[in-house]
Amino acid sequence: MKRYIRCIPLVILTVSTLMGCAHVQKNDVVFQSSTINALVKGIYDGDVTFGELKRNGDFGLGTFNALDGEMIGLAGTFYQIKADGVAYPVEDSMKTPFAMVSFFAPDDTVMLLDTADNYTQLKRHIDGLLPSQNIFYAIRIEGKFKHIKTRSVPGQQKPYPPLVDVVKEQSIFEFHDIDGTIVGFRSPGYVHGINVPGYHLHFITKDRNAGGHLLECRMQDVTVQMDHINNFFMALPHGGEFYSADLAQDKKKDIETVEKGTSRSDIEK
Numbered sequence: 071m072k073r074y075i076r077c078i079p080l081v082i083l084t085v086s087t088l089m090g091c092a093h094v095q096k097n098d099v100v101f102q103s104s105t106i107n108a109l110v111k112g113i114y115d116g117d118v119t120f121g122e123l124k125r126n127g128d129f130g131l132g133t134f135n136a137l138d139g140e141m142i143g144l145a146g147t148f149y150q151i152k153a154d155g156v157a158y159p160v161e162d163s164m165k166t167p168f169a170m171v172s173f174f175a176p177d178d179t180v181m182l183l184d185t186a187d188n189y190t191q192l193k194r195h196i197d198g199l200l201p202s203q204n205i206f207y208a209i210r211i212e213g214k215f216k217h218i219k220t221r222s223v224p225g226q227q228k229p230y231p232p233l234v235d236v237v238k239e240q241s242i243f244e245f246h247d248i249d250g251t252i253v254g255f256r257s258p259g260y261v262h263g264i265n266v267p268g269y270h271l272h273f274i275t276k277d278r279n280a281g282g283h284l285l286e287c288r289m290q291d292v293t294v295q296m297d298h299i300n301n302f303f304m305a306l307p308h309g310g311e312f313y314s315a316d317l318a319q320d321k322k323k324d325i326e327t328v329e330k331g332t333s334r335s336d337i338e339k
């Protein structure tokens with residue numbers, strides 16, 4: 071009995087401490103719909119609308135139901151870059167099977183002048199600026215690019231094929247001496263299964279007419295803004311194929327294939 075009495079103040083203290091921590095700043099959260107493994111497995115219908123997504127962020131990336139193109143959102147406007155490479159407006163009633171958004175509020179701004187000749191160098195450069203590898207970062211890179219290579223994917227019909235098969239029919243777009251904005255996130259290395267570890271970036275031209283999932287880039291004169299994010303929220307589908315799928319399988323190789331836009335045989339070489 072004595073032991074229980076002694077425990078009570080400790081329990082109260084713990085609960086109040088948790089409550090104290092429960093206040094999360096609106097602009098310090100990554101909001102994600104579904105999981106990357108679900109997308110890789112071909113679960114291309116989600117139940118989160120863009121209206122709901124906008125209530126959780128004004129900045130981000132993802133895709134659309136039936137995997138109909140690449141999504142990019144910045145300054146509260148969302149675009150659908152379809153397999154023809156054109157950026158279309160997004161209706162609030164449209165839905166996404168996978169997206170991540172945040173309210174962009176940069177903590178750091180750095181200028182990059184000719185210091186990154188390719189995507190790998192860009193990632194290395196940004197990695198060197200981060201206070202930790204273990205939190206999320208929203209990243210916005212804006213300015214002039216010598217070269218940009220993007221891709222988009224065509225909308226799919228049911229029964230949906232897995233993502234590695236869809237990527238085989240992806241459209242590739244090349245831009246030279248182009249003004250535009252790269253939008254995306256750097257996720258910690260431990261998010262396997264849930265999200266893409268490392269960088270996931272999308273591009274849109276300054277005139278907001280074209281873009282896609284970023285495959286390669288060469289900077290000319292750009293500004294890099296980084297928003298350090300310490301909270302992560304996942305909205306999982308309310309049923310459907312998501313409920314019965316085996317989402318615990320290791321899909322690292324497939325994710326690498328779809329992110330880099332190469333064929334599976336290229337990766338396995």
Ligand SMILES: [Zn+2]
Pocket residue numbers: 131132140270271272283284
């Ligand atoms: Zn993407």
